[in-house]
Amino acid sequence: MKAKDLDKLFDEGEEDVLQYFDLARVRRVNSERELVELDLSRERLAALDAEATRLNISRDRLISQWVRERLEKASTAAE
Template identity: 70%
Template sequence: MKAKDLDKLFDGGEEDVLQHFDLSKVRRIQFEHELIELELPKERMAELDAEASRLNMTRDQLISEWVRERLEAKPAAE
C-alpha cells in the first residue's frame, strides 16, 4: 500500500490503520536515558512551555527534539 492511500484511510476516519502493517517485524529500540537539570529564566520557561503546548508536546519532548535536530544539523568532523 502506498503512503498516500494509507493517508486517505486515516484521514477518512479509519481508526485502526495498524491492520495494514506487518507488526511481526516491528521492534522497539531501547535507548538509555540520562536525567539532566536545566536552569532557565522564568520568561524563557514560559516561552518554552507555550511552544511545547502549541506543538502538543511536553517540555521534555520539545527540548529533546530540538537537541536532536541541532546535533543532526552539525557538520561532520573533518
C-alpha cells in the same frame, strides 16, 4: 543462517528478512536515558512551555527534539 546469506536476501529485496530475527530480544543501542538539569529564566521557561503547548507535546519532548535536531545539523555540517 550465515550473515552473508542474510545480506544477500536483504540486498535482493525479495524476502522479508525480519522473520530471521528474534524481535522480542531487540533493543536500541545507547537508548538508556539519563536525567539532566537545565536552568532557565522564567521568561524562557514560559516561552518554552508556550511552544510545547502550541505543538501539543511535552516540554521534555520539545527539548529532546530540539537537541536532537541541533546535533544532527552539527553532525551534517562537520562532514
